[in-house]
Amino acid sequence: MTNWLDLNYQELLRDIINSGQIKSDRTGTGTKSVFGRQIRHDMRTGFPLLTTKKMAFKTMATELLWFLRGDTNIKFLVDNCCHIWDGDAYKNYVSKQTDMFIPIWTQEEFINKIKTDDEFAKKWGELGPIYGNQWREWGSQYETNHILGTRTRRKPGVDQIQQLIDDLKTNPDSRRLMVSAWNVEQLPNMVLPPCHYGFQVYTVVMSLEERRLRWANSIGHNEHYAANLDHSDLDERGFPSRKISLMWSQRSVDTFLGLPFNIASYGLLLTIIGEMVNMIPDQLIGSLGDTHLYLNHLRQASKQITREPYDLPSVEVKLPESGKLEDLTLDHITLHNYEAHDVIKAPLSN
Numbered sequence: 358m359t360n361w362l363d364l365n366y367q368e369l370l371r372d373i374i375n376s377g378q379i380k381s382d383r384t385g386t387g388t389k390s391v392f393g394r395q396i397r398h399d400m401r402t403g404f405p406l407l408t409t410k411k412m413a414f415k416t417m418a419t420e421l422l423w424f425l426r427g428d429t430n431i432k433f434l435v436d437n438c439c440h441i442w443d444g445d446a447y448k449n450y451v452s453k454q455t456d457m458f459i460p461i462w463t464q465e466e467f468i469n470k471i472k473t474d475d476e477f478a479k480k481w482g483e484l485g486p487i488y489g490n491q492w493r494e495w496g497s498q499y500e501t502n503h504i505l506g507t508r509t510r511r512k513p514g515v516d517q518i519q520q521l522i523d524d525l526k527t528n529p530d531s532r533r534l535m536v537s538a539w540n541v542e543q544l545p546n547m548v549l550p551p552c553h554y555g556f557q558v559y560t561v562v563m564s565l566e567e568r569r570l571r572w573a574n575s576i577g578h579n580e581h582y583a584a585n586l587d588h589s590d591l592d593e594r595g596f597p598s599r600k601i602s603l604m605w606s607q608r609s610v611d612t613f614l615g616l617p618f619n620i621a622s623y624g625l626l627l628t629i630i631g632e633m634v635n636m637i638p639d640q641l642i643g644s645l646g647d648t649h650l651y652l653n654h655l656r657q658a659s660k661q662i663t664r665e666p667y668d669l670p671s672v673e674v675k676l677p678e679s680g681k682l683e684d685l686t687l688d689h690i691t692l693h694n695y696e697a698h699d700v701i702k703a704p705l706s707n
Contacts, residue, residue, distance in 0.1 A: 363666035384706035388649035403669025427493030444707035602640035670695035
């Protein structure tokens with residue numbers, strides 16, 4: 358089966374290289390940028406993990422599990438060998454460590470302190486009300502004492518993820534199946550405003566023909582194997598009657614390093630939500646604002662464009678016995694048949 362995900366991603370890289378405008382940015386690196394792009398993926402063709410460079414699947418999945426836990430402290434990430442947020446946490450530490458009698462640790466020393474010193478991690482690993490807080494506790498208010506290393510909740514918030522799951526079960530045709538991370542009031546308290554700032558899901562009832570086909574394919578047969586089944590037969594087998602799609606919106610897109618992770622992360626989120634509400638993942642859509650390549654990524658992007666894609670892998674999610682999203686671990690998520698070209702390294706701009 359043609360891997361359209363990699364091909365479409367490569368075309369986006371070409372678009373930026375050929376028609377992007379040179380722009381300055383907050384990191385001082387400089388970018389080539391285009392505006393208003395979209396990337397689409399049909400989940401029936403495989404799990405959306407790029408094959409034209411090897412992707413760190415466990416790193417991506419760990420970050421998503423961190424979001425779903427409602428966690429905003431990098432301690433969980435560091436303990437699970439995920440270093441996506443190290444630079445942002447370190448910059449925050451350097452800017453706020455004002456005691457002239459206490460040495461400023463190097464970033465390597467800082468991360469080691471996060472790993473080995475719980476009190477230090479409580480004080481300096483906190484990133485503010487970023488994604489996990491907004492997804493699971495929108496509007497909550499905490500009071501952080503950086504001197505004592507304490508964080509006290511003063512006001513509970515809205516669990517948008519649980520609300521989404523409840524609404525999918527009771528009103529799956531709703532046009533309000535949305536989760537937002539762009540909390541204007543709390544933006545100043547975040548180490549980094551959300552790049553992917555919200556997502557919406559959409560469900561439709563499958564026809565009998567589609568249900569037959571998808572059920573037969575799920576057990577390794579063609580549609581003729583299910584030709585005599587009706588809806589009640591498929592219901593008895595517990596097979597979903599609906600399919601679910603997800604569209605996320607992103608204001609700022611690091612196309613070489615960040616976007617491949619965003620695609621896979623929302624693909625995994627769609628798969629997890631589908632398992633929670635017994636629906637089949639269908640379409641994954643990214644709505645992209647400032648879509649850019651950092652100037653020190655142009656060579657790497659040009660290299661990736663030349664590579665021939667492999668077939669996409671598949672992913673299997675088994676929910677924990679508790680059924681709670683916050684109890685999901687990497688042990689519940691299995692990637693199958695992933696074949697990819699070598700890693701292409703590029704510097705991260707913080």
